[in-house]
Amino acid sequence: MKDMPGLVQLFKQNGYRITPQRQHIFKILQSHSAHPSAEEIYREAVRDMSSLSLQTVYRTLGELVDLGELDSLDLGTGMLRYDPNVKVPHHHLVCRSCGRVDDLYVDMGQLILPDEFKQGFQVDSSEVVFRGICKDCLDDRSGGSYQPTANLHHPRGSTHKPVVKKNTPTKKKRR
Numbered sequence: 001m002k003d004m005p006g007l008v009q010l011f012k013q014n015g016y017r018i019t020p021q022r023q024h025i026f027k028i029l030q031s032h033s034a035h036p037s038a039e040e041i042y043r044e045a046v047r048d049m050s051s052l053s054l055q056t057v058y059r060t061l062g063e064l065v066d067l068g069e070l071d072s073l074d075l076g077t078g079m080l081r082y083d084p085n086v087k088v089p090h091h092h093l094v095c096r097s098c099g100r101v102d103d104l105y106v107d108m109g110q111l112i113l114p115d116e117f118k119q120g121f122q123v124d125s126s127e128v129v130f131r132g133i134c135k136d137c138l139d140d141r142s143g144g145s146y147q148p149t150a151n152l153h154h155p156r157g158s159t160h161k162p163v164v165k166k167n168t169p170t171k172k173k174r175r
């Protein structure tokens with residue numbers, strides 16, 4: 001994504017009006033690396049500019065995508081995610097649990113689809129999406145507050161007295 005003067009110039013060249021609202025959205029996007037959704041951008045933007053509407057956010061995002069300054073990504077997280085990092089080709093890591101999206105600068109070699117597999121398509125882009133569980137979600141699962149169905153039959157404390165271990169010594173002394 002271009003810097004602020006670059007974006008202002010680009011918008012003017014294409015006949016779009018430059019409003020304080022639009023510039024505010026530009027500023028938020030330029031500092032964002034978390035691939036926010038339109039709603040997230042709106043929530044962030046409206047904090048400092050209460051006159052902003054969600055509709056303006058959607059329209060501005062659409063214009064930036066049309067002008068090639070923003071990527072919209074459907075990564076299966078339930079909503080479109082926006083990526084201002086359009087200059088450097090990269091892939092993505094997607095968390096199935098919280099929907100977090102991280103940039104991934106790993107060289108996967110050239111992703112070339114051999115002609116016999118193209119089925120008549122003219123392919124113009126390709127990317128790799130790695131899915132899994134992010135570190136924060138994993139940490140939550142192993143020791144944090146998130147313990148699905150745990151301790152239903154074992155109230156806290158009882159898990160430290162496994163029945164099997166108690167019986168092992170007597171079983172061994174059977175002579």
Ligand SMILES: [Zn+2]
Binds near residue numbers: 096133
């Ligand atoms: Zn996660």
Ligand SMILES: [Zn+2]
Binds near residue numbers: 035090102103
């Ligand atoms: Zn990205």
